[in-house]
Amino acid sequence: MKAEIQIPTSLSEIPxxxxxxxxxxxxxxxxxxxxxxxxxxxFCGLKMHDVIKIKWTxxxxxxxxxxxxxxxxxxxxxxxxxESIEYGFIPNLEEITFGEYVDIEHxxxxxxxxxxxxxxxxxxxxxxxxxxxxxxxxxxxxxYSDFMKYAPLDVVMGASLFFWNLGNDLVxxxxxxxxxxxxxxxxxxxxxxxxxxxxxxxxxxIVSMHLLKETLQSLMTLPDWGxxxxxxxxxxxxxxxK
Numbered sequence: 001m002k003a004e005i006q007i008p009t010s011l012s013e014i015p016x017x018x019x020x021x022x023x024x025x026x027x028x029x030x031x032x033x034x035x036x037x038x039x040x041x042x043f044c045g046l047k048m049h050d051v052i053k054i055k056w057t058x059x060x061x062x063x064x065x066x067x068x069x070x071x072x073x074x075x076x077x078x079x080x081x082x083e084s085i086e087y088g089f090i091p092n093l094e095e096i097t098f099g100e101y102v103d104i105e106h107x108x109x110x111x112x113x114x115x116x117x118x119x120x121x122x123x124x125x126x127x128x129x130x131x132x133x134x135x136x137x138x139x140x141x142x143x144y145s146d147f148m149k150y151a152p153l154d155v156v157m158g159a160s161l162f163f164w165n166l167g168n169d170l171v172x173x174x175x176x177x178x179x180x181x182x183x184x185x186x187x188x189x190x191x192x193x194x195x196x197x198x199x200x201x202x203x204x205x206i207v208s209m210h211l212l213k214e215t216l217q218s219l220m221t222l223p224d225w226g227x228x229x230x231x232x233x234x235x236x237x238x239x240x241x242k
Contacts, residue, residue, distance in 0.1 A: 006045045011154035018042050074154045076162040087122040088135045103141045116141040118148035
């Protein structure tokens with residue numbers, strides 16, 4: 001009796017926890033054959049004793065499939081469901097609490113803790129009318145973090161991109177505002193220049209502003225969700241073996 005292989009056809013069919021398992025494996029192993037087998041075990045729901053029975057050419061085809069799958073573009077989704085519960089993104093970010101901000105900022109940059117960030121960003125919807133909805137009051141990341149391990153990966157990646165774009169926009173807006181203010185506010189210009197000079201021994205306000213831009217922009221690095229960068233290189237060489 002052959003094992004049934006459930007091959008995901010979209011990122012919406014892959015829960016976050018499976019991706020977390022895979023990344024942990026890749027980070028802790030250099031064994032490409034093991035990674036190839038584990039890729040199928042994790043994402044296709046097979047036991048290892050069934051995986052090792054699959055033809056090597058089929059393993060490579062599956063690797064190419066996942067490589068293409070994880071190149072798909074994702075969009076921000078304000079709501080989604082896990083089983084029968086519908087979760088909604090924080091309706092008004094202008095009213096976000098300090099606790100929400102801290103928990104998101106602390107967990108969103110690491111894949112292994114991203115489910116905790118998701119538990120803050122998305123919470124059960126209590127009331128909904130059309131596109132408008134309300135979510136339960138924030139009480140901490142612990143309450144729904146385990147549930148969020150099963151959030152669809154397309155939703156997770158969309159949320160990650162949304163927050164990166166939001167943070168990047170805020171950085172750009174802040175820098176633009178600061179530059180314009182320094183053009184007319186000599187006291188602010190002098191204060192800013194003196195602060196930078198104490199660290200880099202001068203270099204001019206314009207140069208310092210460019211340096212500040214580069215520094216802040218480097219902090220807004222988009223998390224790397226691309227599975228293709230983690231897949232074994234030997235699986236990518238299918239053209240040579242076909």
